[in-house]
Amino acid sequence: MHINTKENLLFMKQIQIIFGLAFLLLAALGCGTTDNPIGDGEKIDTLTGTLQGEVQSIEGVAIQVRLLKDGQLVANAEAHGSYELNDIEAGDYTLHISANGYQETELNVTVVGGETVSLDKVSLVELTMPKHDLDPGEGLVIGSQAPEFELPDENGELHSFADYIGNNKKVVLVFYRTGG
Numbered sequence: 409m410h411i412n413t414k415e416n417l418l419f420m421k422q423i424q425i426i427f428g429l430a431f432l433l434l435a436a437l438g439c440g441t442t443d444n445p446i447g448d449g450e451k452i453d454t455l456t457g458t459l460q461g462e463v464q465s466i467e468g469v470a471i472q473v474r475l476l477k478d479g480q481l482v483a484n485a486e487a488h489g490s491y492e493l494n495d496i497e498a499g500d501y502t503l504h505i506s507a508n509g510y511q512e513t514e515l516n517v518t519v520v521g522g523e524t525v526s527l528d529k530v531s532l533v534e535l536t537m538p539k540h541d542l543d544p545g546e547g548l549v550i551g552s553q554a555p556e557f558e559l560p561d562e563n564g565e566l567h568s569f570a571d572y573i574g575n576n577k578k579v580v581l582v583f584y585r586t587g588g
Contacts, residue, residue, distance in 0.1 A: 457519040459503070460492040461527035466507055471532070474504045475517075497521075505530050 463471050471487040475496065482501065483493045498521035506512040510532035519525055560566055 455498050455521045456495045457498055457521050458492060458494050458524040459496055459501075459517060459519055459527070460490070460524060462490045462529040463487040463505055464529065464531040465489045466510070466532065469507045469509065471505065471507045474506075476502045476504065503527070505532065507532055510534055 459475065461473075463473070465471075465488065473485045473487050473491045473493070474481060475483045475493055477499065483496060485491045485493060487505070496519045498519050500516065500518050503515040503517050504512060505515075511534075513530050513532060515527065515530075517525065517527065
């Protein structure tokens with residue numbers, strides 16, 4: 409009996425290829441099942457969480473809550489005493505709380521998957537504008553810090569507000585509304 413080694417090696421390789429293809433076919437058919445591998449009572453761990461907190465209410469002022477990640481808006485809400493942001497991916501964020509006429513508050517927060525993170529109550533600080541008592545027809549007194557822009561005079565020559573500081577001159581700005 410004569411055994412050809414090359415023929416046997418070729419035959420063995422063909423059997424390996426057939427078994428490999430059969431295994432891949434069975435694996436592919438098994439992946440297409442519609443059976444739910446998780447029982448009805450079982451729960452999948454979630455990678456999202458909830459962020460909630462309170463803001464001191466301000467009568468007649470809308471309070472905006474914005475959640476940012478790397479400068480990009482992730483979620484937002486309007487707070488009416490409290491706020492809640494749901495289904496937020498676990499991770500580190502920056503929370504901005506703002507209202508018109510109030511100083512913005514910024515908080516670094518971490519959302520934990522499957523949990524509700526409760527933040528301390530936030531009170532916004534009202535911005536104060538300097539008050540000037542002016543007689544009718546009077547302009548504002550420009551202090552030592554003049555705005556950095558220039559306006560043309562009647563001859564087209566540009567002048568900055570800084571040109572008028574300390575010269576006891578009055579500046580009057582007139583705004584015209586044109587167009588539709």
